[in-house]
Amino acid sequence: MAKNSFMDPHDVPKIPGTEGWEKMYPYQYQFTSSKEDKERAAFESDQLWFYDGLHYPIPHYPFDLIWDEAWSMTLSQYTTRHWLVPPALGIDHRIVNGYVYISPVGVADPKEIEKRVPIFMERAGYYFQNWDRLVEAWKKKMTKVINDLEAMNFTDLPEMEDISVIKEGIGKGSGYELLRKWDALIDLGLLCWQYHFEFLNLCYAVQVTFFATLNQLFPGIPPSSQVKMSAGFDPILFKPDGELIRLSKLAIDLGIENLILKPLKADQLMKELEKDAKGKEWLKELEIARYPWFYISTGTGWFHTEKSWNDDLNIPFENIRTNIKALKSGKKLGRPTEQILKERDRIATEYRNLLKTDTDREAFDQGLGLSRLVLPYAEDHNFYVEHWFHTLFWAKLRQVGKILKNAGFFEDSEDMWYLKRDEIKSALWDYVTGWTTGVKSRGPSYWPKEVEWRKKVYEKFKAWTPPAALGTPPEVVTEPFTLALWGINTNTLKSWLSGGEGSSADELQGNPGSSGTAEGKARVLKSIDQLADLKDGEILVATTTSPSWAPCFVKIAGAVTDVGGPMCHAAIVCREYGLPTVVGTGKGTQFIKTGDLIRIDGDTGIVKILKRAK
Amino acid sequence: MTDKEKRLTIWYEEMEGSDFPLVGKKNANLGEMIKAGIPVAPGFAITIYANDKFIVDTGIKAKLEKKLPEIGEVTYDTAKEASEFAMKLIENATIPADIEEAILSGYSKLCAKSQSPDCPVAVRSSGSVSMPGQMETYLNICGKKDLIDYVKKCWASAYNVEAIMYRMNKGMPFLFNIGVGIPKMVNSKVSGIIFTINPVNGDPSKISIDASYGLGEAVVSGIVTPDTYLVDKIIMEPVATKLGSKEIQCVYKKNGSDIVQVPVSEEKRSVPCLSRQEMLELARIGKVIENYYGKAYDIEFGVDADMPFPENIIILQVRPESVWSKKEAIAKTEKKKDPMDRLLSGLMTGMKLKE
Numbered sequence: 001m002a003k004n005s006f007m008d009p010h011d012v013p014k015i016p017g018t019e020g021w022e023k024m025y026p027y028q029y030q031f032t033s034s035k036e037d038k039e040r041a042a043f044e045s046d047q048l049w050f051y052d053g054l055h056y057p058i059p060h061y062p063f064d065l066i067w068d069e070a071w072s073m074t075l076s077q078y079t080t081r082h083w084l085v086p087p088a089l090g091i092d093h094r095i096v097n098g099y100v101y102i103s104p105v106g107v108a109d110p111k112e113i114e115k116r117v118p119i120f121m122e123r124a125g126y127y128f129q130n131w132d133r134l135v136e137a138w139k140k141k142m143t144k145v146i147n148d149l150e151a152m153n154f155t156d157l158p159e160m161e162d163i164s165v166i167k168e169g170i171g172k173g174s175g176y177e178l179l180r181k182w183d184a185l186i187d188l189g190l191l192c193w194q195y196h197f198e199f200l201n202l203c204y205a206v207q208v209t210f211f212a213t214l215n216q217l218f219p220g221i222p223p224s225s226q227v228k229m230s231a232g233f234d235p236i237l238f239k240p241d242g243e244l245i246r247l248s249k250l251a252i253d254l255g256i257e258n259l260i261l262k263p264l265k266a267d268q269l270m271k272e273l274e275k276d277a278k279g280k281e282w283l284k285e286l287e288i289a290r291y292p293w294f295y296i297s298t299g300t301g302w303f304h305t306e307k308s309w310n311d312d313l314n315i316p317f318e319n320i321r322t323n324i325k326a327l328k329s330g331k332k333l334g335r336p337t338e339q340i341l342k343e344r345d346r347i348a349t350e351y352r353n354l355l356k357t358d359t360d361r362e363a364f365d366q367g368l369g370l371s372r373l374v375l376p377y378a379e380d381h382n383f384y385v386e387h388w389f390h391t392l393f394w395a396k397l398r399q400v401g402k403i404l405k406n407a408g409f410f411e412d413s414e415d416m417w418y419l420k421r422d423e424i425k426s427a428l429w430d431y432v433t434g435w436t437t438g439v440k441s442r443g444p445s446y447w448p449k450e451v452e453w454r455k456k457v458y459e460k461f462k463a464w465t466p467p468a469a470l471g472t473p474p475e476v477v478t479e480p481f482t483l484a485l486w487g488i489n490t491n492t493l494k495s496w497l498s499g500g501e502g503s504s505a506d507e508l509q510g511n512p513g514s515s516g517t518a519e520g521k522a523r524v525l526k527s528i529d530q531l532a533d534l535k536d537g538e539i540l541v542a543t544t545t546s547p548s549w550a551p552c553f554v555k556i557a558g559a560v561t562d563v564g565g566p567m568c569h570a571a572i573v574c575r576e577y578g579l580p581t582v583v584g585t586g587k588g589t590q591f592i593k594t595g596d597l598i599r600i601d602g603d604t605g606i607v608k609i610l611k612r613a614k
Numbered sequence: 615m616t617d618k619e620k621r622l623t624i625w626y627e628e629m630e631g632s633d634f635p636l637v638g639k640k641n642a643n644l645g646e647m648i649k650a651g652i653p654v655a656p657g658f659a660i661t662i663y664a665n666d667k668f669i670v671d672t673g674i675k676a677k678l679e680k681k682l683p684e685i686g687e688v689t690y691d692t693a694k695e696a697s698e699f700a701m702k703l704i705e706n707a708t709i710p711a712d713i714e715e716a717i718l719s720g721y722s723k724l725c726a727k728s729q730s731p732d733c734p735v736a737v738r739s740s741g742s743v744s745m746p747g748q749m750e751t752y753l754n755i756c757g758k759k760d761l762i763d764y765v766k767k768c769w770a771s772a773y774n775v776e777a778i779m780y781r782m783n784k785g786m787p788f789l790f791n792i793g794v795g796i797p798k799m800v801n802s803k804v805s806g807i808i809f810t811i812n813p814v815n816g817d818p819s820k821i822s823i824d825a826s827y828g829l830g831e832a833v834v835s836g837i838v839t840p841d842t843y844l845v846d847k848i849i850m851e852p853v854a855t856k857l858g859s860k861e862i863q864c865v866y867k868k869n870g871s872d873i874v875q876v877p878v879s880e881e882k883r884s885v886p887c888l889s890r891q892e893m894l895e896l897a898r899i900g901k902v903i904e905n906y907y908g909k910a911y912d913i914e915f916g917v918d919a920d921m922p923f924p925e926n927i928i929i930l931q932v933r934p935e936s937v938w939s940k941k942e943a944i945a946k947t948e949k950k951k952d953p954m955d956r957l958l959s960g961l962m963t964g965m966k967l968k969e
Contacts, residue, residue: 087962117958125954209960216946218819219812220853222846350848354818356943363947366956478964490967515851516890603852 006496009044009470010034012096018457021097024062024420026069029095049094049101049470050496053586054486055302057543057562059098059461061417062454063397063424064303066186067390068093068100070193075481078201083123085205086116087478098461101470104479104488124202131199131373138198138377142384145192146292149392152185154178154399156406157435175432182400182428186421189393196385203378204480210367211484217360218351222515224575229348230371234337235379240296240309243289244316245333248323250285254278257324266313292388300544300563301386304417308391318532326554400424407431408444410451418454419447465587468496487511487584506609508592510585511564512602513571518558518580519599519610522592539600541592545573553577558600560588560607582607622664622716626657626797636661638740638793647929650906652899655918655928656727657735657797658720662742664713665769665791672707674700675789682788693778696788700773705766717765717796718758724798728920732757737764738795739771748777749792754799754866761796768794800928802916804887805830806840808896809935810847810904810911816938818910820853821845821897825888827878828863830914830930837875838862841886845897852893855886892917895927903932910935 009031015021022030034041052068060068076090089105107113127134157174164170207226214221251257256278264272273279290310298315299306309316323333348368355361401413409427410416416424427443434441473493482488495509523538525531534540534552540559542549553559559574564583574581580602585591588607592598595613600606618624624637629645637645637659644654669675681699685692709717725733734756739749750771752764771777772792781790806825811818826833826840833840839858846853860883862875888896896915903911914931950956 085961086958087964113962121954121958124957128954205957205961209957212960212963213947213956219815219817220844221819222849222851222853224851225846225849228849347848351819357945359945359949360947363950363956366950366953370953370957473967476964476966478961480961483965488967489965493967515853517886601855603855 004497005472006048006469007467009049009094009096009101010041012467012470015097015460015464018097018460021457021461024098024418024454024457025060025065025095026420029065029093029100031094031096044094045471047092047103047105047471048473049103050486050488051466051468051586052100052102052486053466053468054563054584055300056100057586057589058303059458059464060095060100061304061458062420063417065095065100066189066421067193067302070190071197073190074193074197075201078197079479083201084116084119085201085478085480086113086120088480091479091481096466096470097464098458099466101466103471104474104477104482106474106476106478124205127199127202128370128373135199135377138195139384142192142195142389145188145195146384146389146392149185149188149192149389149396152181152188152396154181154396154403156403157432173436175436178403179425179428179432182425185393185396185400189389192385192389196381199374199377200381201480203374204484206367206370206374207378208480208484210371213363213367214351217355217364224514224572225347225351226371227375227572227575229344229351229368230375231340231344231379234335235376236383237296237379238335239383240293241319242334243293244319245323247282247286247289248320248327248333251282251320251324252327254282256282257328260317261321261324266317269317270313295388295391296383297387297391298549301390304394304397308387310391311395315531322552322554331554400428404428404431404443404447407434407441409441409447411448415447415451418451418458468586469493508585508588508607510560510582510588510605510607511571512605513559513561513564513581513583514574514577514579515602516558516578516580517599517601517603519597520557521613522560522594522596522598523556524589524592524594526589539598541588541594543589549573553579558582558602560585560592560598560600562586562588619663621661622667622713623658623660623720625720626654626659629659635742636663636793638662638742638795639744640738640740641793641795642740644795644797651902652906652929652932653925653927655797655800655930656724656925657795658724659740660713660717660765660794660796662791662793664716665793668707668709668713668769669704669789669791671710671713674703674707677703678789688779688782690775690779693775693782697773697775697778701770704770704773707766709762709766714762717762720796721758721761724796728798728801728918730920733920734799734801735761735796736799737761737768738797739768740793740795741772741790742793743786745777745780748780749774765794765796768792798918798920800916800930801919802829803827803919804892805914805916805930806833808900808911808913808915810900810913811935811938812844813935813937816941819847821847821900823888823893823896823900824858825896825917826858826860826863827882827887828865828876829873830916831864831873832862832875834914837864841888843886843888843893843897845893847897847901850894850897850901852890857884857886859883860887888917889923891923892927895924899927899929903929907932907934910939912936 010033031044032040072093079085080089087107089107092103092105094101157178161173211223211226214226251260256276259272259276259279260269262269270283273283294309294316297306297308326333352361352364355364398413401410401416404410404416404427405413409431419427427447430441430443477483477488518539520537520539522541523534524541531552534556536555537557540556543562544564545559545561556579558580561583562585564571571581571583580600582600582602582605585607592609593613596609597611599608599610619636626644627648629637629642630649631642631646633645634642641659647654678700685696724735725731734754737752737755739751741749750768752768755761755764769792772790778788781788804825804827806823809822812820812822823843824833824840826838832838838860840860841858842856843852844854860878863878864873864875867874900913903913912933912935913929916928916930918926918928950959
């Protein structure tokens with residue numbers, strides 16, 4: 001008999017040497033023993049928990065869990081308390097050995113579902129009817145959050161308060177200010193994530209239901225068809241790449257392309273450009289492009305380890321060089337927006353023309369109408385939140401890390417990521433009260449040892465392979481994100497139940513990202529700094545890709561990522577470039593080594609190692 | 615007479631449908647398909663005018679005209695006598711130099727195109743009036759000498775007993791010049807069938823391609839399980855690929871037109887027989903054919919081993935799809951009051967995880 005449930009979440013083996021790891025994460029993230037709470041433990045056993053490899057290819061640094069907590073609260077809050085999506089509640093979260101597991105929760109009682117229907121219809125209906133106005137208001141709110149964040153700065157506490165504090169009768173001190181600003185910083189982060197989901201649950205609801213309709217009409221229709229016929233705006237995520245193309249063209253027009261092509265580090269190159277009149281002109285345009293477009297992250301933006309272009313200008317400069325070379329060889333670059341719009345209408349019209357009954361045409365039109373309404377938001381919110389806001393947020397946090405390092409709390413300011421955010425607040429209290437009293441804080445004797453231990457635990461987490469799923473699958477899933485974003489269906493469950501990997505030891509099962517097959521040598525890139533190593537015809541293997549990787553897409557044969565579903569950005573971008581792509585393999589960057597000959601199938605999601613590199 | 619009317623040979627790509635009085639219906643139809651963007655085997659037609667010039671210049675026409683009154687009333691026996699007389703005259707005649715030159719020059723070009731000196735061709739009769747199956751077609755003809763011989767045989771076949779009787783019954787004249795088509799034999803390394811719908815469920819948004827190694831017989835007659843490729847017709851993206859077992863392939867016996875079955879190597883069986891490029895090109899052509907005829911089609915194709923992509927993709931035969939096209943359309947979705955109502959019902963349905 002085939003297995004039909006996964007390991008009980010309470011039975012996951014502990015990793016030797018990590019005992020006590022639980023304190024690195026919030027207590028409510030732990031699975032509960034039945035001794036402590038029988039009811040909660042039983043609920044946990046009866047739920048399906050799957051590892052969120054889509055967002056998290058690595059175990060969580062304690063601080064970075066902030067965004068998981070943020071979306072845990074907000075995604076669920078909109079489904080459960082704002083819209084009252086009739087059959088669905090939120091998504092519950094747990095953590096096991098540093099890896100986040102999530103679980104969609106449904107409404108069990110049919111009577112309860114019925115009661116929620118009119119409430120949902122009124123509320124969701126209102127948003128759909130007033131969509132454009134509300135989205136405009138959203139952009140204003142988001143911009144304010146970002147401006148408020150940008151205005152924040154954290155510095156070491158002064159030896160004594162400035163005389164102005166006395167003469168202006170301010171009546172409060174820098175220590176208090178530091179603690180207040182810390183709270184304000186965290187608040188801004190959480191507020192930003194409140195806004196993140198203001199429209200998103202409705203977007204996913206629309207996408208899930210339209211895709212279901214499309215599948216009734218055209219069984220097996222590729223997900224990209226839905227995106228292509230709903231798209232047609234100018235997605236913000238392509239703007240950074242567009243800016244690089246603009247700068248590349250400008251360099252050629254100004255005749256300074258050979259200067260830029262010199263293999264210099266960004267800071268040196270900028271000094272050289274500064275000396276040249278034309279170069280100066282170009283630098284001015286670079287500055288314009290940088291804010292905000294260079295806040296684009298080279299990853300998903302979820303982790304502090306991911307750099308943005310503004311954090312490392314070598315990355316955009318390398319891309320500009322690639323662009324210049326391509327332009328000089330006569331290649332056309334950029335997104336032909338008008339053509340994409342035309343293509344969008346052709347695709348929609350051709351599908352519609354295949355329908356033979358009025359009922360089907362109406363179903364198609366209704367789904368497409370809503371899908372076109374919501375998709376721009378679904379695409380654009382990401383730049384504001386995960387790229388722009390997060391990039392700035394990580395930078396502000398590093399200022400705090402530096403303060404604590406200067407105060408002797410850390411050996412390295414990057415040690416701060418091994419603390420939960422509440423622990424940083426405590427450390428700041430410790431620092432401030434030491435400062436106010438004029439005595440030594442406890443932090444310098446407490447945190448370095450603790451961080452050292454946590455680093456060891458973290459490395460052990462990294463070496464561990466989290467099971468794809470735990471617990472008991474439900475009969476039906478109704479939670480829209482689970483279906484659209486994580487792509488949970490009978491096939492994923494089957495693949496997980498059979499061990500999560502492909503049929504043999506040299507196969508890996510991921511999600512179809514962009515169709516087609518490709519064969520070639522693998523190039524595993526652990527970070528964007530290695531992008532220059534990519535050779536023509538290689539298959540890129542990376543944790544994730546973002547549109548900021550786009551310039552390298554012209555030379556590779558295909559791509560494999562650790563994270564992502566069919567609707568993820570890597571998949572959308574690769575489809576635009578017609579690149580065979582497998583996303584969400586979970587462990588691709590660990591399983592595949594640079595130089596391995598691999599074959600990837602973007603239709604089935606299978607990656608096969610044909611020959612290992614010697 | 616226009617220049618075209620006086621030509622001895624005309625390439626398929628120079629023809630159009632209305633040229634059938636010059637080259638015969640089958641040939642003109644191929645010209646029409648090329649015009650519509652449908653790739654057929656490369657080749658040329660020997661014109662009806664060339665046939666006429668042949669029988670005039672060799673004196674065959676005069677001899678036939680003289681002989682006819684001697685035969686008298688048309689019966690099976692007299693037709694047989696006339697047939698033997700005419701066919702012998704034609705088969706034994708020497709083709710005048712200008713006509714032979716024209717034919718061989720066309721043949722040389724075909725050989726160059728397929729990069730083989732004695733490139734195999736077919737010799738196909740093509741009358742300006744359709745007379746299904748009355749005249750001969752010869753397959754796998756190699757080399758100049760055989761070609762000339764078979765062209766004469768083909769011309770002669772217009773005078774076989776069945777053809778003469780058919781014409782007499784329809785009140786057509788005894789003397790009958792035909793066009794002859796000389797297409798390159800498709801040396802199929804892979805062949806198969808394209809449906810411009812999904813034949814499994816009638817979904818009109820898909821193109822389905824069944825393909826296996828060797829000649830089309832293996833797929834058409836169902837001796838092998840072919841690969842099945844499903845491509846979305848609108849965005850032209852592959853949707854699914856199902857590998858077939860492809861145990862054997864059909865090939866021509868050496869120097870002949872007999873077909874034999876040979877096994878396919880384990881290695882070739884385990885990979886798709888079509889490249890992505892070939893699959894997408896076949897899907898594209900399927901769509902072209904469907905648009906051209908305005909309905910779903912069932913199409914036989916071959917991928918030629920002698921020519922580079924994309925010229926190697928060759929359409930062998932087309933016919934209207936006959937199963938789903940006859941079914942009455944029924945709605946696949948339910949009627950809903952408004953978009954919100956539809957959204958709600960979609961959310962309530964969710965996704966079943968257990969079957």
